[in-house]
Amino acid sequence: MAKQITCRDAGMDCPGQFKVETEDELMQHVQIHAKAAHPDLPVTPEFQRQIKSLIKTV
Numbered sequence: 001m002a003k004q005i006t007c008r009d010a011g012m013d014c015p016g017q018f019k020v021e022t023e024d025e026l027m028q029h030v031q032i033h034a035k036a037a038h039p040d041l042p043v044t045p046e047f048q049r050q051i052k053s054l055i056k057t058v
């Protein structure tokens with residue numbers, strides 16, 4: 001089992017896709033990617049909750 005999220009799931013037109021072992025690790029990847037590729041995104045607790053709700057277990 002792994003945790004996966006794609007930028008497309010979050011409604012963004014971006015090929016970004018992350019698949020790692022744990023949700024914590026996934027959130028780290030997402031934050032790094034968001035800073036680099038989506039600097040206009042608000043990295044707020046609200047946004048993080050939204051992202052977590054999009055995480056799929058694959």
Ligand SMILES: [Zn+2]
Nearest residue numbers: 007014016037
């Ligand atoms: Zn992206």
